Amino acid sequence: MISIDALIEILILIGIIASAIYVAEARPISRAVGGFVLFSVLVAILYLYLNCTYLAGAQIAIYTGAVVGLLLLGMSITRLEVPEEPQYRMSIKGLFSASLVAVITFSFIFFYFNYVPSVPADMLSQLIERTKFGLENLEGILADHLWKYRGLDIMMQAIIVIGVAAGLSHFFKKEKKR
Amino acid sequence: MTALPMEIYFSVSMSILAIGFYILATKRNILRMLLGIELMITGANMTFVIISYWLGNGIVDPLVRSIVIISIGIASVIVAVAISLVIFVYRKFGTQDIRKLRELKW
Numbered sequence: 031m032i033s034i035d036a037l038i039e040i041l042i043l044i045g046i047i048a049s050a051i052y053v054a055e056a057r058p059i060s061r062a063v064g065g066f067v068l069f070s071v072l073v074a075i076l077y078l079y080l081n082c083t084y085l086a087g088a089q090i091a092i093y094t095g096a097v098v099g100l101l102l103l104g105m106s107i108t109r110l111e112v113p114e115e116p117q118y119r120m121s122i123k124g125l126f127s128a129s130l131v132a133v134i135t136f137s138f139i140f141f142y143f144n145y146v147p148s149v150p151a152d153m154l155s156q157l158i159e160r161t162k163f164g165l166e167n168l169e170g171i172l173a174d175h176l177w178k179y180r181g182l183d184i185m186m187q188a189i190i191v192i193g194v195a196a197g198l199s200h201f202f203k204k205e206k207k208r
Numbered sequence: 209m210t211a212l213p214m215e216i217y218f219s220v221s222m223s224i225l226a227i228g229f230y231i232l233a234t235k236r237n238i239l240r241m242l243l244g245i246e247l248m249i250t251g252a253n254m255t256f257v258i259i260s261y262w263l264g265n266g267i268v269d270p271l272v273r274s275i276v277i278i279s280i281g282i283a284s285v286i287v288a289v290a291i292s293l294v295i296f297v298y299r300k301f302g303t304q305d306i307r308k309l310r311e312l313k314w
Contacts, residue, residue: 036211043212043220050227050247059239066243073250076217079210080261082268085276092280097246097287104239104291108298 039079046072063101070094131193214262221258224251238294238304242287249283 049072052065070093077086210217224247231244253276260272298304 033211039210039212043216046220047223047227050224053243053247054227054231054235054240059237062240062243066246069247070250073254076254077257080257080268081266082257082273085257085273085280088277088280092284093246093250096284100284100287100291101239101242104294107295108239108304 042072042076042079046076059105063098063105066101067094067098070098128197131190131197210261214258217258218255218262221251221254224248224254227251236305236307238290238297238306241306242290242294245286245290246283249279249286253279 046069049065049069053062053069056062056065070089074086074089074094077083077089228244228246228248228251231247232241235241235244256272256276256279257268260268263269294304297309301309303309
């Protein structure tokens with residue numbers, strides 16, 4: 031059963047994501063600024079949940095006050111001109127690479143950390159013992175240790191970086207064609 | 209401590225960063241791009257606070273708080289300077305479209 035606190039936190043997080051998407055996609059810029067006000071207030075509430083009262087006050091005062099005021103001033107001086115946004119076609123390759131990156135990232139965050147083999151506690155003492163008498167070189171032992179215990183980390187990060195690079199290159203290629 | 213695991217908070221802050229980058233990459237209105245920059249700065253601040261909360265077992269380090277306060281102040285300065293540039297560009301060229309500005313001769 032989900033608790034009330036967890037439910038409120040989930041609603042705040044969903045509100046933060048939804049208001050950020052609204053800032054990105056609202057057609058008149060004035061509505062996007064309104065979405066940004068909601069976003070800043072929700073982030074301040076999140077800071078309150080994380081026991082950062084002063085940060086929440088600064089967030090409200092500076093973002094919801096000063097920044098939004100400046101944006102409204104800029105809008106009123108430059109009139110509400112809305113240039114036409116470019117239309118992007120749905121790309122199967124881009125969608126596939128983006129979903130691949132998302133799945134790998136979330137599986138890495140939520141599941142992988144449970145299966146990381148623990149590093150033996152006496153590893154450091156063994157290392158000191160073996161290098162003190164010049165039996166093996168330090169770099170070799172360290173490389174062996176990193177590959178044995180953290181090799182999967184490096185491979186996962188490499189896969190994520192390759193996926194992001196593929197998605198980005200595909201995205202910019204589509205834009206260049208227009 | 210919060211009721212949800214910290215990985216979810218971390219994912220949300222990373223999503224905010226990604227949405228800000230999406231705005232910068234695809235939108236043409238300068239004011240909207242400014243909003244994207246602000247979203248990215250807020251996402252970075254959230255990441256700082258969340259990681260500190262995570263590592264400190266429910267206590268955010270004062271150094272992180274001061275860094276985030278400075279970052280919020282710098283973000284407001286960025287907006288002030290950028291708005292003045294937007295107004296100047298609009299008075300001189302009559303547009304807010306970043307791609308039209310790229311084609312103009314200064």
